[in-house]
Amino acid sequence: xxxxxxxxxxxxxDADKCNGCRxxxxxxxxxxxxxxxxxINPARSRIQIIRHPLKxxxxxxxAGEYTPAxxxxxxxxxxxxxxxxxxTFCRATCPSRDIFKEPDSGLPLKCDMCEDDxxxxxxxxxxxxxxxxxxxxxxxxxxxxxxxxxDVEIGLKxxxxxxxxxxxxxxxxxxxxxxxx
Amino acid sequence: MRYGEVGYNLEIDLAxxxxxxxxxxxxxxxxxxxxxxxxxxxxxxxxxxxxxxxxDENMLIFSSGxxxxxxxxxxxxxxxxxxxxxxGLLAYPMMGGFWSAELKYAGYDKVILNNKxxxxxxxxxxxxxxxxxxASHLVGKGALETQDAIRRExxxxxxxxxxxxxxxxxxxFTASIEQGRSSASRLGGGAVxxxxxxxxxxxxxxxxxxxxxxxxxxxEMKEMMAYINFRNTNPIPDVMTILSGIGSPQEMVxxxxxxxxxxxxxxxxxxRRRGFWDEKVAVEWPRGQLEGIKRLISxxxxxxxxxxxxxxxxxxxxMAKCFGKLTYAMAAYVDNMDFAWRALQRATEYGxxxxxxxxxLAFAVELYEAGILTDKDFAAGPNYPAxxxxxxxxxxxxxxxxxxxxxxxxxxxxxxxxxxxxIGNGAEAFDHNTIKKHEQLPLKLGTLxxxxxxxxxxxxxxxxxxxxxxxxxxxxxxxxxxxxxxxxWPQLPDPSWKQWLLEWEPRGExxxxxFPTADICSVIVDWMEMLHNIDDACCVCxxxxxxxxKPPYHIHNYPKIIRAATGLDVDExxxxxxxxxxxxxxxxxxxxxxxxxxxxxxxxxxxxxxWPELEENLLSTYYKFKGWNDDGIPTRERLHELDLDYVADxxxxxxxxxxx
Numbered sequence: 061x062x063x064x065x066x067x068x069x070x071x072x073x074d075a076d077k078c079n080g081c082r083x084x085x086x087x088x089x090x091x092x093x094x095x096x097x098x099x100i101n102p103a104r105s106r107i108q109i110i111r112h113p114l115k116x117x118x119x120x121x122x123a124g125e126y127t128p129a130x131x132x133x134x135x136x137x138x139x140x141x142x143x144x145x146x147x148t149f150c151r152a153t154c155p156s157r158d159i160f161k162e163p164d165s166g167l168p169l170k171c172d173m174c175e176d177d178x179x180x181x182x183x184x185x186x187x188x189x190x191x192x193x194x195x196x197x198x199x200x201x202x203x204x205x206x207x208x209x210x211d212v213e214i215g216l217k218x219x220x221x222x223x224x225x226x227x228x229x230x231x232x233x234x235x236x237x238x239x240x241x
Numbered sequence: 242m243r244y245g246e247v248g249y250n251l252e253i254d255l256a257x258x259x260x261x262x263x264x265x266x267x268x269x270x271x272x273x274x275x276x277x278x279x280x281x282x283x284x285x286x287x288x289x290x291x292x293x294x295x296x297d298e299n300m301l302i303f304s305s306g307x308x309x310x311x312x313x314x315x316x317x318x319x320x321x322x323x324x325x326x327x328x329g330l331l332a333y334p335m336m337g338g339f340w341s342a343e344l345k346y347a348g349y350d351k352v353i354l355n356n357k358x359x360x361x362x363x364x365x366x367x368x369x370x371x372x373x374x375x376a377s378h379l380v381g382k383g384a385l386e387t388q389d390a391i392r393r394e395x396x397x398x399x400x401x402x403x404x405x406x407x408x409x410x411x412x413x414f415t416a417s418i419e420q421g422r423s424s425a426s427r428l429g430g431g432a433v434x435x436x437x438x439x440x441x442x443x444x445x446x447x448x449x450x451x452x453x454x455x456x457x458x459x460x461e462m463k464e465m466m467a468y469i470n471f472r473n474t475n476p477i478p479d480v481m482t483i484l485s486g487i488g489s490p491q492e493m494v495x496x497x498x499x500x501x502x503x504x505x506x507x508x509x510x511x512x513r514r515r516g517f518w519d520e521k522v523a524v525e526w527p528r529g530q531l532e533g534i535k536r537l538i539s540x541x542x543x544x545x546x547x548x549x550x551x552x553x554x555x556x557x558x559x560m561a562k563c564f565g566k567l568t569y570a571m572a573a574y575v576d577n578m579d580f581a582w583r584a585l586q587r588a589t590e591y592g593x594x595x596x597x598x599x600x601x602l603a604f605a606v607e608l609y610e611a612g613i614l615t616d617k618d619f620a621a622g623p624n625y626p627a628x629x630x631x632x633x634x635x636x637x638x639x640x641x642x643x644x645x646x647x648x649x650x651x652x653x654x655x656x657x658x659x660x661x662x663x664i665g666n667g668a669e670a671f672d673h674n675t676i677k678k679h680e681q682l683p684l685k686l687g688t689l690x691x692x693x694x695x696x697x698x699x700x701x702x703x704x705x706x707x708x709x710x711x712x713x714x715x716x717x718x719x720x721x722x723x724x725x726x727x728x729x730w731p732q733l734p735d736p737s738w739k740q741w742l743l744e745w746e747p748r749g750e751x752x753x754x755x756f757p758t759a760d761i762c763s764v765i766v767d768w769m770e771m772l773h774n775i776d777d778a779c780c781v782c783x784x785x786x787x788x789x790x791k792p793p794y795h796i797h798n799y800p801k802i803i804r805a806a807t808g809l810d811v812d813e814x815x816x817x818x819x820x821x822x823x824x825x826x827x828x829x830x831x832x833x834x835x836x837x838x839x840x841x842x843x844x845x846x847x848x849x850x851x852w853p854e855l856e857e858n859l860l861s862t863y864y865k866f867k868g869w870n871d872d873g874i875p876t877r878e879r880l881h882e883l884d885l886d887y888v889a890d891x892x893x894x895x896x897x898x899x900x901x
Contacts, residue, residue: 079539079546082339086312086542090455097455100311101346103447111399113421114389114558116535116550163447188312190470190544 064205069173071186072195073120080118082109084185084194091174091184103163106171107185110148117142120185120193123160124151126168126214128221131156168218243267244453245307245807246275251349251371253364255437256297256356260371265350270809271819272884275350276306277333277777278823280322283353284331285826285888290833290895294326294429295412295436301354303403303442305341306780309541310450311806312462314469314793315488317342317541318780319403319420325428327414327597327656328677328703330831332428333777335707336403337489337540337547337562338420340444341780343401347446354437363391363404363441368448376440381407383590384419385559391443404441405431406592411646412436413654415597415680419589422538422548422560426594427704428679429656453808461802465793469544469785477790479722480713487792488545489784492563493537496527501564507571509603509657510674510683522576529578530566540782547784553582561585565595571683572599573606573636580633587637591644596704597656597680602639604657604671605649613668618649656680674844677836679703681844689754689848694856695766695863698841699873701827707773710788711795712765716745716752732795734768734813741765754852759859763866768796774820775799822883825868825875829888832897838864838873874898 085102092106093099102108106123131154134146153160153168160169174183181187182196220228252261265279273279280302292298301323308316319341325332344352347366361376379387384406391402402420409416409431416431417424452458469487476485481500483490499518506513518526533553537546538560548562569584570577588595608614619628619638625647628638642650652660657680661672674681676697682705692712693705700708711732717723720743727739741761746752757765772787776794786794794802800816803809811819841860845851861871868879874897880889892898 076536079537079544081539081541081543083312083314083542083544086310090312090452090459093449093455095455097312097452097459099449099451099455101447101449103346104449113538113550113560114385116552118536118538188466190466190473 062205063202066201066203068199068201070197070199071122071173071183072197074193074195075119077191077193078109078118078120079191080109080111080113081191083188083190084120085109087184087188101163104169106160106169108159110145112145115142117144117148119144119148121149122151122171123153123169124171126153126170126218128155128218130154166222167215170214242451244451245311245803246270247305247345247348247350247450249349250351250353251366252353252355253371253373254355255358255362255373255439258373260373262349262369262371270307270807273823273826274307274778274803274809274819276304276318276780277320277322277774277827278820279778280304280320280333280351281331281823281827281830283351284322284324285830288324292324294324294329294433297356299324299433299436301430301433301437301439302351303340303344303354304351304780305345305349306778307803307807308779308781310342310345311452312459312542313779313781313802313806314462314465315540315543315545315782315785316780317543318777318782319344319425320777320780321418321425321430323430323433324834325414325430325679326412326432327429327658328679330677330701330703330834330836331827332430333702334417334425334427334430335777335780336418336420336423336425337543337782338401338423339541340401340403340420340423342541343444343446345446345450346448347444348448352442354434354439357436358438361438361440363443364439365391365395365400366442366444366446367397367400368446376438379440380410383407384409384417384592385590387441388419388421391441395443397443397445400443400445402441402443404592405434405439406590406644408432408591408593408644408654409435410440411644411654413593413643413646414656414659415594415601415654417592417594419592422550422562423540424589424592424594426596427702429594431592452806454805458802458805461798461805465798468793472791472793473544477726479717479726480790484714484790487785487789488543489547489782489788490563491545491547492566493530493534493549493561494546496530497523498526498567499523501567502526502571504684505567505571506683506685507574509572509600509607509671510681510685511603511607512574513685526578529582533578533582543782543785545784551582551586553579553586556583556586557590559586559589561589568595568599569636572603573632575632575636584637584640587640591640593640593644596682598640598643600674600680600683601643601653601657601660602636604660605639605653606635607671608664608668611667611671613664613666613671614649620648622648673846676843677703677840681705681847685846686848688850689852689856691754691757691759691762691855691859692766694754694843694859695762696769697843697847698860699766699863699867700770701824701831702773706788707783709769710783710786711769711772711790711792713742713790716747717742718747730791731797732791734796738764754850754855759855759862760866762859763863766863767866770824771817771820772796774824775816778820778823779803818883822885825880825883826885826888828869828873829875829880829885829892832874832892833895836873837897838871841873870898872899 085105387404388402417426535552570581658678
């Protein structure tokens with residue numbers, strides 16, 4: 061397979077600096093609302109602050125890939141004497157927990173680094189974090205060319221996992237018929 | 242569609258368990274905005290003037306404001322309103338934190354609690370699902386313990402919980418409502434909540450809040466962000482550290498407490514300890530403070546660090562903010578931070594106002610030293626030991642008694658004013674730091690300050706920290722400093738006011754008490770109060786607005802922000818009129834409950850040097866400026882201007898408004 065150059069976008073998280081304000085959740089949901097900035101709802105945010113104040117845990121986590129199945133096992137971490145709940149560091153949208161899912165439909169959310177046209181200098185959450193918890197970095201890497209799943213495909217895959225392929229096919233057929241009338 | 246606000250309130254009848262989601266009139270936004278403004282209107286409309294704090298009809302409202310849950314920086318206050326057991330007037334303590342945003346995401350602007358529950362409950366609001374749940378297993382638990390216990394039993398780590406501790410359960414008049422690092426503390430909201438047998442209100446929401454013009458809104462916020470960054474790196478020179486920044490006082494960040502410990506009074510607002518902050522203390526206290534602070538934290542969508550997670554030695558962890566770190570140690574005359582952190586932890590779990598409560602305890606110690614309270618009052622009871630003789634032990638013993646209303650604690654739990662009258666035998670003379678029956682900051686100063694005189698005397702908040710703010714606390718000594726201060730001051734409503742600051746001298750003819758003049762004082766005090774009222778309707782933290790010098794929010798950007806959020810077509814004059822309406826309605830409500838000029842008095846010893854004639858003139862001038870009669874009652878003319886004719890009718894019918 062051919063090698064292509066790819067920009068790797070990274071958000072570095074310095075969790076010790078987090079004051080727990082959740083501004084990142086607010087602006088993420090605002091940016092991704094339609095029309096843009098028309099609605100606010102941290103439950104739709106693609107960044108979530110995992111919070112256990114008395115345990116001194118404020119950990120920003122970004123939504124990663126959707127997965128239809130839970131892991132075979134779980135892990136907990138203890139770092140600097142702080143015990144993190146199961147799956148705390150995991151970025152997946154998965155059946156074992158309710159974060160990174162659209163509250164109405166349950167469809168998975170995934171951080172898109174606030175892709176925009178023209179491109180933004182940095183994602184919203186990074187721009188609006190005034191405590192330098194989040195730092196945006198880009199680097200170029202050579203990778204093998206591969207087809208990345210598009211948004212529609214990811215959404216459909218999640219719907220199929222939830223309702224089964226037959227129901228989805230039926231629904232598509234019905235919608236197509238209505239469109240012809 | 243409603244913008245900024247949700248447009249629904251949650252109404253709960255605790256006696257019957259009836260729960261309703263009630264749509265609010267969209268017009269109310271135009272007339273009273275939201276937050277405190279719309280809550281005052283509800284109290285006026287629904288609570289008869291003769292309702293006492295512990296009557297069924299004393300409605301308890303938890304309210305968000307029009308900017309909570311939006312990207313507006315530091316819009317995170319929850320305003321709690323009720324008739325206060327201490328003052329008998331409509332109180333409105335506020336807490337920061339995360340609760341009000343969560344309430345709006347759950348789909349409600351306010352939670353309105355009517356009547357009383359027959360048994361202990363907590364309220365669980367999860368979007369459209371609202372339950373009254375049994376709380377009998379939580380009774381006796383600390384306020385912070387309760388919050389965590391509820392999150393665990395609901396398996397909802399992100400639920401926001403406002404809870405009372407034992408002080409609220411026992412209806413102590415200084416009981417607070419605690420929520421994470423925040424609390425609605427002043428004037429006994431915790432007692433009213435306890436009287437209704439509501440241990441906590443937990444909320445979780447995942448609905449949308451709509452912005453009318455999101456692009457315009459974000460543009461305003463982006464400008465504000467730049468200014469916040471500027472202010473955080475450019476503190477105001479020539480003022481004390483605590484006033485140089487933005488945010489609520491950064492008490493967890495700053496460790497140099499020479500100003501508070503040497504200028505505020507120790508004990509029951511009694512002793513000023515000049516020279517306290519000596520070389521030894523200047524090393525030990527900061528070390529003790531830093532030892533206790535695990536992490537600096539904020540409230541919803543606020544970049545500042547006003548709060549902290551406290552993890553001090555073997556003391557259970559808790560969260561703290563502001564001046565509470567010093568109030569217990571200073572009231573008890575205990576010279577170390579070790580006691581300060583331990584006492585504050587206990588007080589936080591009990592759910593106590595950390596301004597009023599230490600003064601009550603110090604008041605009891607004074608009465609004991611004066612022989613008015615005796616060993617009998619400090620003796621062992623059926624469930625508790627006798628009072629230890631050391632300062633620290635005695636103070637904590639008293640706190641325990643007050644929290645549980647045991648022995649002498651039952652009397653003290655009614656606050657200094659009431660307790661002094663119940664104890665009698667000369668105790669009244671030791672009630673020297675209350676206004677309208679409410680304990681004030683422990684400050685005793687030299688020369689009468691006309692601005693502060695008006696603020697202390699007239700504001701419905703009865704708590705100076707949420708009245709003062711935008712105008713410097715004192716004159717700058719040099720003209721150079723004054724010129725430097727005014728050159729960059731766009732927050733001022735009118736640039737011509739800069740002249741007053743330039744002319745203002747620390748002493749002499751152009752110094753206090755004669756300058757600023759009564760007319761100028763009226764303008765300045767009215768402006769500062771108006772800003773607080775806008776904040777309280779929007780539920781923006783005063784620390785980023787009305788309580789600090791040169792703040793991010795001010796009268797010039799507020800209308801644009803409110804318009805972009807809500808769609809309300811409002812300019813500066815329009816916004817002023819709305820909050821003036823609410824402010825006058827609040828005053829009329831308190832007038833209806835008996836408050837008038839006779840009550841508008843700072844403590845007699847607040848200033849050593851007083852000018853009785855000047856003070857009367859100040860008050861009369863300010864009343865006139867506000868459109869109030871000589872008794873401090875809004876005139877018919879004023880009420881008519883504000884479309885409050887129905888209020889004028891009511892006050893006239895009751896004989897309260899006579900010469901209006």
